[in-house]
Amino acid sequence: MLAPNIEIISNEPEREYAQTVSLEHRKKYAQFFTPFVVAEFMTNWILGNKQLQTILDPAFGLGIFARAIRQKNADCFIKGFEIDETILHEANAIFEHEKNTSVLLKDYMFNDWGNHYDGIICNPPYFKFHDYDNKSVLKEIEENLGLKLNGFTNLYTLFLLKSAYQLNKNGRSAYIIPSEFLNSDYGKLVKSYLIENRLLRYIIVFDFEENVFDDALTTASILLFANDNKKSEVEFINIKSPDELQSLQIKIQSYPKGIAKKTFSFSELNPEIKWRSYYQKQNATRFKNLIPFSTYGKVVRGIATGANEYFTFNQSKAKEYNIDEKNLLPCITKSVDVSGSFFTKKNFEELKQQNKNIFLFNAIEQTEASSKYILKGEAEKINKRFLTASRNPWYALEKRPPSPIWVSVFNRNGLRFIRNEANISNLTTFHCIYLNLFSQPKADLLFAYLLTDISKEIFNDNRREYGNGLHKFEPNDINKALMVDLYEISKTDEEQILSLYYAYRESELSGNANASLLKKINGIFLKLFTK
Ligand SMILES: C[S@@+](CC[C@H](N)C(=O)[O-])C[C@H]1O[C@@H](n2cnc3c(N)ncnc32)[C@H](O)[C@@H]1O
Known part of the structure; x- marks a missing residue:
């Protein structure tokens, strides 16, 4: 029999905890909790392993996953790791009558490498490389997995790799993590490893209007793994609201049956590129004659x-x-x-x-x-x-001369470019754009293009999402992004664009920006570059 207090099928304990413990403490340990409906969804995947006897939760918190599991399975053994004594004390009170659940006050990354589990379910801590003992953890990964990872790696992906390694035959794992690593440089090696070990089955990306985690500024995705040789491809799924989890549940229950649209075999997946291109329609595909932005110049961060x-x-x-x-x-x-x-x-x-x-x-x-x-x-x-x-x-x-163009780092409505006519320097709030010999003669034409919606749309393919509609562009995201080839534009079209552009500049500087002129410029680019 389960003790009645284990049957807490809501986020009530987490809500209470967040009210009594300071945000500072929660941030120190990255304590952002999984919504109960999401925990249930992940649990159902794990329980799909019919031989399930042992389950691991490497970042236990208040045991939301263990609580969800106990609604359906009273017998399996659940082991948890938790590094924070305060939260563990609360968790122990919730699970005090539970014999088959045991939580250790230990750092998951430095323990338990020798054990394997039938199910691993986790919402790992999000820590940037400077927020944890990154050298020692990377050494641990290298020694146990033979993997030399990039020093900028976020801790959550290291939890993920360790857990993939600890899965028993037919074992299943569910992780909820920010989507960030799918589209970042440090994620490349992580993605290579996930392709090589062939355990990944689904990547479910949340495109929610609101943050999944109350106060964390990240976007989330759920990764589902199975150590069963039953599939050799990964399916990408986008969902727009938590309500969609129910219908998704039905689909995933039919695993390994079912073929879907956004499915890619392990051999097709390329770890070097942003995986957004597998799950989000790329705006650039609608246009022709595109070349990398770096053909025309270089984006570097401002003065720090x-x-x-x-x-x-x-x-x-x-x-x-x-x-x-x-x-x-x-x-x-x-x-x-x-x-x-x-x-x-x-x-x-x-x-x-x-x-x-x-x-x-x-x-x-x-x-x-x-x-x-x-x-x-x-x-x-x-x-x-x-x-x-x-x-x-x-x-x-830092020696960094003034650049002719600035671009904003954080954005809500697409990139914002600014022509630096005052020829002054900038801090990191903007990136600097330096033009090369190829683009200098076309500087006005280039800037006219940068003001258009079509340019923003194409740049958006390379953005990083921070949740709540906030986007970030690192210099290399822009360097590698695509833009139209300015040398494909005829002299007549160029002249027309430039005269509209000069008129727009005048209108803006006289305090009466005429947006219809920008629309006209956009229209010309659309006409020239739409496929
Ligand atoms: C993002 S919370 C998730 C909590 C809970 N599983 C949930 O989903 O609501 C991560 C938890 O892992 C704990 N933690 C942080 N670093 C850890 C580590 N190195 N080893 C084990 N637990 C850790 C934190 O204290 C926190 O409670």
């Missing part, structure tokens, strides 16, 4: 100071410390300071008058005041920060 509060200056701070303009580098420090598509000298002067932070301390000429300010930095240990400590001298700025 390592201590913005120290390095950034406004006019009053400059006055206070008596730093003259020779030792101040004009620089955009916040994206909100730039509203339009053109940033002119006049805009810069306006920000200066508004006392915005638009300078960086750039000690190129030694003055009494600059020496004093450097000493102040040392007294405040600014010279010991991660980035400053690696520079020589520590207060020297």
Whole structure:
């Protein structure tokens, strides 16, 4: 018989926990909980193994998966790992009458390599490489799996690889993780391993309007594995709301039967590319004569100071410390300071008058005041920060000339490009775009294109999703993205685009941006490049 308190078939314990324990503590341990309906869905996959006797949950939390399992299977043995004593104390109270459930206060990554399970179910902690002891964990993976992984690897994928290794014959595993690794550089080796071990069966990507995890800024996907040789392909499934899980349940119950549209054999899957192309229609496929953006230029991140509060200056701070303009580098420090598509000298002067932070301390000429300010930095240990400590001298700025075009890093409605007519520098809030010899003669035409919806649509194929509609582009996402070949445009079309573009620029700078001109430019590109 199950103890009555195990039959908690909702997120009530998690809700209570989140109310009593600080967000800081939860963040420290990456405690973001699985919604109960999702836990049930994952559980049903695991229970599809008819010989199931042992189950592992490597990141137990309050045991949402064990609670879901116990609704259907009272006998199997469930083992859990949990690193946080506080949450384990709560979990033990929930499971106190349960003989067949045992949770160990241990780090999953450094324990249990010798055991194998019939079912492994997990919502692993999301930790970027600098948030965990990444060297020791990677060493553990290398020693046990013979896999040398990229130092930027997020911990959740390492949980995933270890669990895939710990599956018994006919064992099944269900993981809920951010979709990020499918489309990121560090994910390539992880994907290669998943292709090689041939256990992956389904990748279910959530395209929810709302975050699946209440306060975590990520998108989620569920990966289902089976160690059974019954299939040699992976099916990609997109779902738009948790309600769709029910009908999906029926489909997945028929495993290994059923052939679906977005199915790719292990030999077809390419670990080198973003796997978004397998589950999301690529906008670029609708257009012709596309070439990589890197043909025309290079995108690199803006200046990172390592201590913005120290390095950034406004006019009053400059006055206070008596730093003259020779030792101040004009620089955009916040994206909100730039509203339009053109940033002119006049805009810069306006920000200066508004006392915005638009300078960086750039000690190129030694003055009494600059020496004093450097000493102040040392007294405040600014010279010991991660980035400053690696520079020589520590207060020297990264050498990065102003770029003619900026592009926003985080976006909600597609990429935002800005023509840097003021020729000033920028912090990491924007990436810099440098043009090469091939594109310099076409700079205006290129910028006209960057303002269009068609360009945004095609760039979107390479975005990273952060949940809640927030998208991020790393420099290489743009370098590798596609764009139209400007040299395919005839002289007449070019002239027409340019005259519309100059008119648009005028309209924007006079404070009355005429969007219909942009629409016309977009129309010309569509006419020329739609297949
Ligand atoms: C994302 S939560 C998931 C909790 C629960 N399984 C759920 O789905 O709601 C991850 C849990 O793993 C724990 N954890 C973090 N690092 C761990 C590690 N290295 N080994 C074991 N548990 C860990 C955290 O304390 C947290 O409770």
